[in-house]
Every structure is written in structure tokens, then in C-alpha cells.
Amino acid sequence: MSQKFRALLDLCKRRGFLYQSAEIYGGLRGAYDYGPLGVELKKNIQLSWWRQHVYFRDDVVGLDTSIITPHPVLKASGHVDEFSDLLVDCMLTRERFRPDKAPALDFNRASSDCGSGGKVPMLAPDKDTAELWQKHITEQLAPGIKTSLEGKKIWLHVDSFTPSSKTLSGSIVFSMVDKNLDSVTIPYHGYVSPDSQSPFLTPSRPFNLMFKTFLDPIDPVERIIHTTQQHDPSQQQRTVREEVDDILRPSTVYLRPETAQGVFINFEQVTRTMKMKVPFGIAQVGKSFRNEIRLEHGIFRTPEFEQMELEYFVSPWTSGYWYNYWRKLRYNWWLTHACHPEDFRQRDHESDEMAHYAVGCTDVEFKYPWGWGEVEGVAHRGNYDLTQHMKTTGAKFEVIENDQVSQDDATVDMALAPKNTPAKYVPHVIESSCGLNRAMLAFLCDSFHQIPADGNNQPPRNILKLHPQLAPIKCAVMPLTGKPEFLPLAQKIAQSIRKHGLYTVIETQKLKIGKRYYRHDEIGTPWCVTVDYQSLEDESVTIRERDTGEQHRIHWKEVQMYISDKLLE
Known part of the structure; x- marks a missing residue:
């Protein structure tokens, strides 16, 4: 973790962003x-x-659907069977991780020839742990292999190393302390344990990411006991897992892993009640839950998170146009709020990355302190989701198009356009799925600046240059301290701003005005208003800009309009 990122996390805890x-x-x-x-x-x-x-917009409406989701919904969508990541265990440290996020082996060759002997480094938390790991490796995981210690680093001596490919696994052949012993060989699949860099790993296996629970007045354990006591021995023997799943299925529910399925199953309801016609969208912001294998980087990957999702329903022959439209629009939203637009990028998925139903997918990525990470995905999902729910429930999600498609319409792919009207089809979906928690972390990292201090041995000064529309506090009103006559005007200014829905605070700490400015720079407050002696004479105040430090003198009644106009820029 970089020193700057540690400083940001410390700021977030110290000043009340995250606990x-x-x-x-x-x-x-x-x-x-x-x-x-x-x-x-x-x-x-x-x-x-x-x-x-x-x-x-006039073509998008909102929705707020239930977090608790019935088993049949997620069975139809494929989540019950397919929503999983690969899981690998380290046999040395018991660490669990996703292989697609793990680093490759760091192989230090003894010579320049590929495949020749060398050493593989492992890193323990401390020297004592390194000694315990070395003993466990040489006595149990790979008896007799040659190792050496260097502080908290363990070197595994290797005779030969064969890298893995997409089709074939590689291997590591270790050097032996006793040359008369048969060499020890372990498979290498292209990765090692992220924290320890251990190559002693289990085979990968699927791990379903959904949180399962039960909606039932009867305790699930009691139901299992009661049902299994009545078990008919004449029935063909089944596994315990199969029996338990059948018993609990009627009461099985899940904490939703995404908000999208709630939108799809309400498609007909929305079109009927809101008289929506394709193309149109349904937006939703809400919590989702995933039993992540590896939790990392603060709020970047957590089991409970919030999503901002849009499902935009289109005809098959305009889906390509709308996919490109939303890719561009969503990317520009990120750039509009960024201090460093160069730290945001779009990345198209390769064919082997996409879900089996996806026509296309593009990620918006941000350059976090640890590297590029996804903050949003824009996907062309085809008509998979609506079709799956139709098959399961018999719902009628087809749309009838009565208008003739014009060849002059730039949104139309004429190769997919219907030959006759009316045309009946299941709408395709363009999805924008953005992680609100990740967005918050990205904008904090993007806006965090450290200004070197003037004096020696002084810590740098922190500034959050958040876009004013995103800043938690829009304005801090600062009466000079020690004089109660400044407070009534400060309260009138704050109240005039608050009436317009802008979060405003009165800062009365007994600090010099410069230090109070710096405190609000650190939390991203765009404007500070100072009430001083001149304010008592002519009702003017000083308003200070966070990013430039510039100050202007205006009448206090103009402060609210000044800030509102700036927020619209």
C-alpha cells in the first residue's frame, strides 16, 4: 500500500468519511x-x-426493488448455477484467493537459458514466520527440497521451471538437498498466492458468490431434522446435499447479487403503469451482496456494496447504436467529475472475458494506487434476461412495433431491421452498472492532493479537490472568534444557503482563520465565507475559493446565488 493511499485512508477515518x-x-x-x-x-x-x-431525460424512470430475492428468479437468470468465481487455497498459509487476480511466479533464473535452474522467492510477514514456513515446506509440503532464508524471505531452489499456457499447465521442479533423492515437482497454473507468493496451491474450484438465507417461520435446522426422520429407506440413496437442498428449496431466498434482475422481472409492470415505449430505461440504486473470496483495498471490494444501474431497453436493430451511445455518455460522466481525466480509461472486454449471453462489454477503469480497477461496466446483454424469465414464468415481455423502419434513420442496422410490420420482438438490453462504493473511492483518490509544507519536518498539507457538486460540505461560514456579535450574521448566511438544499456548516473553532481554511480544504469544502469587522459595517463578507485560494468581497445576500451559479458551471 502506497504512503499516499495510507494518508488518504487516515484522512477518511480521522475526518469522518469512513469507519x-x-x-x-x-x-x-x-x-x-x-x-x-x-x-x-x-x-x-x-x-x-x-x-x-x-x-x-424523458425516457428513463426509476425503480427500487426488494433485496431479498426468491430462488426461482436467480435460477432463471443463471445465478444459482453460474454466478461463481474460481477459488484457490494456499496449502501453506490457508489464504484463499481468485486465480485471475493473482500474480505470476517471480522466477529468478541462474542463467539466461529459459528453463534453467534458479530461485523462487516467498515473503513471510516476519522472520519467525519465515522459519516456521520453511520447516513446514521442507518436512511436509515438499520434503527434502533445498531452501534458504534471507530475513523474512524464503528462497525455494529450482532445477527447472516450465511456464503455463492457455491450454497446458506448467511445472516447477525443485532442487533437492540430497542429490540421491527423487526430485519434487508441483504443477504451475500461471499464478502464486498474492500475499506470500507461495506456489503450493490446491486446484481451483468454483465458489458461488451469493448469500443464501431462508424466509420461513420454521427454523431450517428443525425442518431438516423433522423431514429426515421420516426418510423412506426404500428410496434410492441420495447425497445429504441433495436431500437438504430439496427440503429447504421452498423457503430459500438470496440477498441479491445485483439490482438488475429486479428490473427485468418488473419490465411489464413498468411499461403498463408508466406507458413506456421502447427505447426506454429503468434506473435503480440499491445494495447488493456478494460473498467475495478476497476483500481488499478498503471499500473497493466488499461483501456489501451499492450499485447504480440502468437497464435500457431497445429494439434489436438499434441495439448497436445505443450500446455505443451509452458507452460514450457514461465515460464522459466520469471525466466531467475528474481532476485527472488521464487516470480514467475505457477497456473493451476480450471474447473470453464476456458472459455467454453478452454481445459486447466495455469497462470504465480508474488508475488506483495499486493499478487499474473497474468502476463501471457498460454491457450489451442482448435479450437473454427477459427471454429467460419468459421461459420460466410465461410472462409476456414481447413488444409490437407498428412503425416502418426508415433507411434514413442513423440508429438502425438495416441488416437486423424487420422486413414487415407490425414486428414482434423481445427487447435487447444495454446495461450500465456502476459501483457506488468504488466510485466514491475513485473520486477520493483522484481528488487527493498533498502540498509540501513550508517548514522543515512538517507533514504535507492535504487537499481534496473534489468536484463542487460532489463535495460533502458546500460552504463553511466562519465568524471571527471571540466576538459574539459575528454569530447572528453567520447564522443568517448559513440559513440562506441551506434553504436551497446545500449542506452548510458554521465553523466556530478557536483557530486562526488560515487553519480553519486548511481544515476545510482537507475535506473538500469548495467555499469558505468569513464574517469579520467590516461585515458589521456594510454586510459584506469574504468568500474564498478552495482550489485557487482567491478571495472576493461580496454582500452576504449574494453568497447563496454565487455558490449556486458556480455549482452549475
Whole structure:
């Protein structure tokens, strides 16, 4: 973890953006609570997204669907059978991880010839642990192999190393302490354990990411006991897993792994009640849950997270146009709010990355301190989802198109256009799926600046140059301290701004005005208003800009309009 990222996380905890959940009880791994400033930042990001997708358009409506999702919904969508990641265990450290996110082996060759002998490094947390690991490796995991210690680093001596390919596994052949012993060979699949760089791994296996629970007045355990006691021995022997699944299936529900399925199963309801016609979209912001194998980088990957999703329904012959339209629109939204647009990029998925039903998928990625990470995916999902739910339930999701397709319409792919009208089809879906938690972390990283201090041995000064629309506090009103006569005017200014829905605070700490400015620079407040002696004479105040430090003198009644106009720029 970089020093700058540590400083950002320290700021988030110290100033009220993020707290470790249940910290007084030792904390809960991967769970975070959003403090007073964090909840405001998150709400502002969500509001910006909602404005662009719903309020600024006449073809998108909102929805808020249930988190608890019945088994049949996720069975039809494929999540019960297919929503899984590969899981690998390290036989040395018991660490679990996804192989697609793990690093490759660091093989230090003894010579320049490919496949020749060399050493493989492993890294322990400390020297004592390194000694225990070395003993466990040489006595149990790979008896008799040659190793050496260098502080908390363990070197595994290798006779030969064969890299893996897409079709073939590689191998590691270790050197032996006793040359008369047969060599020890282990398979290599292209990765090692992320933290320890251990190559002693189990084969990969699928791991379903959904949280399962039960909606039933009867305790599931009691139901299993009661049913198995009545088991008919004449029935063909079945596995315990199969019997338990059958018993519990009527009451099995899941915490939704995405918000999208709630939109799809309400497609007909929305079109009927809101009189929507293709093309149109349904937007939703809400919590989703995934039993992630590896939780990492603060709020980047957590089991509980929020999604901002749009499902945009289109005809098959205009789906290509709308896919490109949403790819561009969504990418520009990120750039609009960025301090460093160069740290955002789009990446098209390769064919082997996409879901089996996807026609295309593009990720928006941000360059986090640890590397590029996905913050949003824009996918052309075809008509898979609606079709699956139709097959399972018999619902009528087809749309009838009565208008003749014009060859002059730039949105139309004439190769897919219907030959006759009316045309009946199941709409295709263009999906924008954005992680709200990841967006918050990306904008915090993007806006975090450290200004070197003037004096020696002084820590750098932190500034969050958040886009003003995203900033948690829009304005801080600062009466000079020690004089109660400044407070009534400060309160009138704050109230005039708050009436327009802008979060404003009165900063009365007994600090010099410069230090109070710096405190609000650190949390991203775009404007600070100072009430001083001149304010008592002519009702003018000083308004300071966060990013430039420039100050202007204006009448206090103009402050609200000044800030509102700046927010629209």
C-alpha cells in the first residue's frame, strides 16, 4: 500500500468519511460504515448519476426493488448455477484467493537459458514466520527440497521451471538437498498466492458468490431434522446435499447479487403503469451482496456494496447504436467529475472475458494506487434476461412495433431491421452498472492532493479537490472568534444557503482563520465565507475559493446565488 493511499485512508477515518464497522467489537472484515462526510459524498455521487439518467431525460424512470430475492428468479437468470468465481487455497498459509487476480511466479533464473535452474522467492510477514514456513515446506509440503532464508524471505531452489499456457499447465521442479533423492515437482497454473507468493496451491474450484438465507417461520435446522426422520429407506440413496437442498428449496431466498434482475422481472409492470415505449430505461440504486473470496483495498471490494444501474431497453436493430451511445455518455460522466481525466480509461472486454449471453462489454477503469480497477461496466446483454424469465414464468415481455423502419434513420442496422410490420420482438438490453462504493473511492483518490509544507519536518498539507457538486460540505461560514456579535450574521448566511438544499456548516473553532481554511480544504469544502469587522459595517463578507485560494468581497445576500451559479458551471 502506497504512503499516499495510507494518508488518504487516515484522512477518511480521522475526518469522518469512513469507519470500520463494529470497531469497538474488533471490527468486521470487509465491512465499513460511512461517517457524516462519507454519507454526503456518496449521496452527492448518486444524485449526480440520478440527475443525468432520470431527471435530465424523458425516457428513463426509476425503480427500487426488494433485496431479498426468491430462488426461482436467480435460477432463471443463471445465478444459482453460474454466478461463481474460481477459488484457490494456499496449502501453506490457508489464504484463499481468485486465480485471475493473482500474480505470476517471480522466477529468478541462474542463467539466461529459459528453463534453467534458479530461485523462487516467498515473503513471510516476519522472520519467525519465515522459519516456521520453511520447516513446514521442507518436512511436509515438499520434503527434502533445498531452501534458504534471507530475513523474512524464503528462497525455494529450482532445477527447472516450465511456464503455463492457455491450454497446458506448467511445472516447477525443485532442487533437492540430497542429490540421491527423487526430485519434487508441483504443477504451475500461471499464478502464486498474492500475499506470500507461495506456489503450493490446491486446484481451483468454483465458489458461488451469493448469500443464501431462508424466509420461513420454521427454523431450517428443525425442518431438516423433522423431514429426515421420516426418510423412506426404500428410496434410492441420495447425497445429504441433495436431500437438504430439496427440503429447504421452498423457503430459500438470496440477498441479491445485483439490482438488475429486479428490473427485468418488473419490465411489464413498468411499461403498463408508466406507458413506456421502447427505447426506454429503468434506473435503480440499491445494495447488493456478494460473498467475495478476497476483500481488499478498503471499500473497493466488499461483501456489501451499492450499485447504480440502468437497464435500457431497445429494439434489436438499434441495439448497436445505443450500446455505443451509452458507452460514450457514461465515460464522459466520469471525466466531467475528474481532476485527472488521464487516470480514467475505457477497456473493451476480450471474447473470453464476456458472459455467454453478452454481445459486447466495455469497462470504465480508474488508475488506483495499486493499478487499474473497474468502476463501471457498460454491457450489451442482448435479450437473454427477459427471454429467460419468459421461459420460466410465461410472462409476456414481447413488444409490437407498428412503425416502418426508415433507411434514413442513423440508429438502425438495416441488416437486423424487420422486413414487415407490425414486428414482434423481445427487447435487447444495454446495461450500465456502476459501483457506488468504488466510485466514491475513485473520486477520493483522484481528488487527493498533498502540498509540501513550508517548514522543515512538517507533514504535507492535504487537499481534496473534489468536484463542487460532489463535495460533502458546500460552504463553511466562519465568524471571527471571540466576538459574539459575528454569530447572528453567520447564522443568517448559513440559513440562506441551506434553504436551497446545500449542506452548510458554521465553523466556530478557536483557530486562526488560515487553519480553519486548511481544515476545510482537507475535506473538500469548495467555499469558505468569513464574517469579520467590516461585515458589521456594510454586510459584506469574504468568500474564498478552495482550489485557487482567491478571495472576493461580496454582500452576504449574494453568497447563496454565487455558490449556486458556480455549482452549475
